[in-house]
Amino acid sequence: MTSPLDHDDIIELVREPIDPRLLIEHVRASEDGAIVTFDGFVRNQSHNRPTLYLDYEAYESMALTKMREIVAELHEKYGIHRVAIVHRLGRLAIGETSVFIAVSAPHRAAAFEACRFAIDTLKRTVPIWKKEYFEDGAVWADGELPPAAVATPRAKPAS
Amino acid sequence: MKVLFFGRLKDVVGQSEESLDFTEASTIEQLFAACAARNPELAKYRSSVVASRNQEFASWDTRLQPGDEVAFLPPVSGG
Numbered sequence: 427m428t429s430p431l432d433h434d435d436i437i438e439l440v441r442e443p444i445d446p447r448l449l450i451e452h453v454r455a456s457e458d459g460a461i462v463t464f465d466g467f468v469r470n471q472s473h474n475r476p477t478l479y480l481d482y483e484a485y486e487s488m489a490l491t492k493m494r495e496i497v498a499e500l501h502e503k504y505g506i507h508r509v510a511i512v513h514r515l516g517r518l519a520i521g522e523t524s525v526f527i528a529v530s531a532p533h534r535a536a537a538f539e540a541c542r543f544a545i546d547t548l549k550r551t552v553p554i555w556k557k558e559y560f561e562d563g564a565v566w567a568d569g570e571l572p573p574a575a576v577a578t579p580r581a582k583p584a585s
Numbered sequence: 586m587k588v589l590f591f592g593r594l595k596d597v598v599g600q601s602e603e604s605l606d607f608t609e610a611s612t613i614e615q616l617f618a619a620c621a622a623r624n625p626e627l628a629k630y631r632s633s634v635v636a637s638r639n640q641e642f643a644s645w646d647t648r649l650q651p652g653d654e655v656a657f658l659p660p661v662s663g664g
Contacts, residue, residue: 466664482663485591485656488640489663513663525664545664553637553656554663555592566593569660572635572642 433501436510437493439486444523449510453530458507462537464545466525468518472567478559482515482524485553489513492552496544504540506531511544513554524556586649588620589656594634597626613638614645616655634659 436452446465453461468480493511500506510528518524527544531537549570556567588605590598598620610616613636621628636643637656649655 483591484663485589485637485640485658488637488656491640549664550661551642552663553591553658553661555659556662557592566596566659567662569592569662571633571660572658 433497433508435497435508436512437490437497438512439484439489440512440514441516442514444512444514444526446523446526446528449512449526449528453508453510453528455507455530457532458530459532460534460537461528461530462534462541463529464525464527464541465523466545467523468520470520472558472560475560477520478561479520480518480524481557481559481564482513482518483555483557484513484515486515489552489554493548496547496552499547500529500540500544504529504531504536504543506536506540509544511548513548513552515554586616586651587654588616589654591656592659592662594627594630594657594659597630598624611648612645613643613647613649613655616649617645617657620657630657630659 436449446463450461450463469477471477497509497511500509507530513525527541529537529540551572555569557564558567586605588603590601595601610619617631634657636645637658638647639654
């Protein structure tokens with residue numbers, strides 16, 4: 427469940443408002459020199475229809491697993507030191523943060539790349555859905571179909 | 586076997602979770618077909634759904650074991 431090195435990451439699904447300052451403080455370490463963050467928040471319209479609010483739901487156990495996989499990749503491929511990645515569920519009002527990501531690294535290039543990778547991968551692979559509520563109804567947002575159609579490995583060979 | 590539906594599929598099925606004893610379904614594809622037989626509306630979503638088995642994405646030909654947790658997942662829209 428955890429990577430071999432204890433990176434002291436925060437990986438959470440929450441139902442309360444997200445406080446970005448706490449997450450930024452958490453990843454800030456004296457051996458690093460750069461933090462890059464992504465703050466995703468609720469837009470006031472969707473396809474030019476005014477939005478009232480959004481409702482997020484998740485397949486929570488799997489979502490956390492996929493978020494941990496993203497974080498493991500940030501450490502292994504991007505040399506990221508600490509990560510905070512938090513997604514909120516339930517009803518969110520316009521302007522409220524739905525997802526916040528903070529990554530720290532010794533230098534900025536890795537931090538920018540890693541943060542971009544994290545949000546792009548989350549939006550493609552983490553099983554979370556949002557329903558958009560309007561004056562005259564509600565729709566599930568168009569999403570991305572995860573790249574899951576690849577053949578799965580067969581049962582592990584006996585060893 | 587536990588079968589989970591999320592997002593618009595949950596609306597279609599009318600519930601998020603079913604405990605099913607599908608002795609006739611040995612793959613995820615067959616399980617989906619069995620669910621669609623009970624709820625014909627589901628069949629329309631076959632091409633826009635992916636599946637997971639025990640919290641990992643799984644292809645449609647994945648073989649099922651007793652006690653598996655299978656979920657049918659519409660396009661994800663987190664963020």
